[in-house]
Amino acid sequence: MARRSKSKIPVLLYQYEGPERNIGFTLSPLYLNEEMHEIRHEDMLFIYDEDFKHIRPAINRAFPLTDPRSGEELQSFDPCWDNPIVKEVWVGMLTELEQVEVAEPELRVFLDSLTTWIRNVLVSADGIEVTGNL
Template sequence: MAKQSKRTIPALIYQYQGPQRNVGFVLSPLYIHESVEVEMEDMLFIYNEDFDYIRPALDRIFPLIDPRTGEEMKALDPCWENPIIKDVWTEILSALDQQLVTDPELRIFLNRFTVWVRNHLQWADGIEVIGNL
């Protein structure tokens, strides 16, 4: 019997070089009114150390209302789910696009991230940021 390769969530890496201990954030397409099983290939993992370059743009949009529960989310929760709707992502993406960056590798990292988000927002209601710290 042939051994199947283990499926994993794709990772976006800027500078992280440590062990693959999977401490960071998983981004996943958000569907509010329909039940869609999101495949691992449609998710994105970013190590905490690299997520620090994205986080300021996210921190600015809080507080938000959770679109599923209606509860207020006071800040990005690094240990839990953070469902963020498409309209809010427009503001986040704009901030990341306008962020002044001197390191060309960082600009490539940010561009890859924003392209991933924009691609998934074409059919999703938003993007959920799930922290596991």
């Protein structure tokens, strides 16, 4: 019997060159009615912490937020846990990320790849959850 290859979470890289499985953040579609949607590894995106620092300021400015599931107020971005961020908040962050002035063309490619991924996810999802592994 042939073995199936395990599906992996895609990785978006800018400068990170270290070993795999290091500290970083997983972005995954947020569905408020989770019974209706299966989230597969290939639907997610992983960004190493070294590269995530380029988008973290935009995310930090979006807080405090209300958790759309629990109604709890999230005071700040939590790098150790899940951060559910609804579509309406992402729209503002996308605008900010697209307007970031960069000196290196590679950083613009990285940011454009990220904003394209986010826009594609938000077509069908209620938001995007950012989960840190610190």
